[in-house]
Amino acid sequence: MPNLPPATFQAADEVEALELLHQHQCTDGLPVVIPTPERVDRMVLASGLDADIDLGTMGPGGGATTIVQVATNAVMAGCLPDYMPVVVAAMQAMLQPDFDLAEVQSTTHSIAPLMIVNGPMITACDLTGGFGALGPGHRANASIGRAVRLCMMNIGGARPGTSDMALLGHPGKFSFCMAEDEASSPWEPLSESLGYAPGTSAVTIVGTEAPHNVVFVNNADDPNSPQRLLRALAAVMANTGSNNASFSGGTVAVALNPEHAEVLHQAGMTRRDVQNALHQLATNKRGHLLDIAAGFIKNGDHDDDIPAVKDADNVIVYVGGASGLYSAVFPSWAAGAHNNPVVHHPIETDQACVIPGMENLVVAGDAL
């Protein structure tokens, strides 16, 4: 790999160590916890895996995603050892070829991996899917998402303007992780809809832009209220000027707040019904798109409906955020060899063990 920092640094103290890490572009620009050998060893131990296990090669730089490398970045991000299985699962998900991680890292688009966690690890790690789940103030959400980003930088080699070519980026490139609010959801957990057994912890990842708010207030006296909610969500999904509208592809995530999810549930809709409805409603007329994005749209009948995504499977619906006026749509990249699909991976929770010196802390395996 080009221009890589040395594998280890020697510093007189943590202040000097932090400056070294900044100088070698090993940070996201913010201070990090210094990954001393002792801290990294504890994190490796918490994974329950051998330090030299290689999860795969991470592009664009081609670094080996070893457990010790992941642990080092998890320490830097401020993770507790309990979080390590979630970070490892996120790596395993993103290293699947379908995710096109090297291209995700290299594109000029502002894509970042949105992580949604399901299962018992939500409680074990104290992840949240409620108020401000993607904002500041939630240690597990913030540090797990940050660990993933630091891995992308320090293992994958993504550096702005050299190998991470996002023209603007978005704040989710610092950290972009939340739980599904399973307790408030009227439906089965997202992970079960993707094939996981009940009680299985899993991480689901979609490469997306930042969340776009969708405002909607229910009217219980209006039988068309659920349809109005669906149309509002679909309108944001099909936002002209977005890659999804222009390229008619990719995967879009939709975070329904519990109140909005209940409106659709009370209308008799399953999660799958919502996915199907949004896929069908999120369209633009070809003529409208040709006016705006002529370079991307084929000529044809101007009255044709051009879908924002190709299939209902490309609409990831989950419950998150607190109840109120706002849900959110996460538009996406709609590019890459595999066209920006959702990926997911189970979180291995039976590998954890008690860490010497930290016997009094809750360890993932014990908490389950």
Place this chain on the structure above:
Amino acid sequence: MRDGIEVARQDRAVVALVTEQFWPQGDFVAQSNGMPDVPRLRLPHPVAGSGHDAMDVLAARIAPELVAILRGERTGDNVPIGA
């Protein structure tokens, strides 16, 4: 750059066209893929969207250079290892 590397891996002659803005990324991708010698031509930025006339002018300018590289009569704008 990545496309150029894929073609080079098939033992085919190739010249990667890389714009000024993406030249550092070209360096990174070429080095990280272990193929820093794949020849590159440096183009102004942007090319996309610059219009047919501008592209015609650019194509006329670089076509002889591109052919010369393919014939081995000159090197790319990247500095080959050992040069």
